Amino acid sequence: MSNTQQQKPGFNCPECGSFIQTNIELILSGKIYCSSCGLELTPQLDQQDKEALKKMDDANQKLRDIKRDQN
Numbered sequence: 560m561s562n563t564q565q566q567k568p569g570f571n572c573p574e575c576g577s578f579i580q581t582n583i584e585l586i587l588s589g590k591i592y593c594s595s596c597g598l599e600l601t602p603q604l605d606q607q608d609k610e611a612l613k614k615m616d617d618a619n620q621k622l623r624d625i626k627r628d629q630n
């Protein structure tokens with residue numbers, strides 16, 4: 560495996576086509592805005608998706624804490 564390309568989380572705006580970068584906090588907040596045209600998007604997540612995202616967020620924060628402790 561040599562694919563080290565970083566994938567930014569996000570998707571293309573259905574209105575203007577520009578890339579909308581998202582993060583877990585934004586998705587969980589339930590409101591995402593396109594910075595280009597101002598379109599408001601509501602992520603359609605069921606409870607299972609939200610739980611999975613929260614677990615990912617927890618894991619990320621733990622990793623951050625570990626890194627902070629080592630510095």
Ligand SMILES: [Zn+2]
Binds near residue numbers: 572573575576595597
């Ligand atoms: Zn847009």
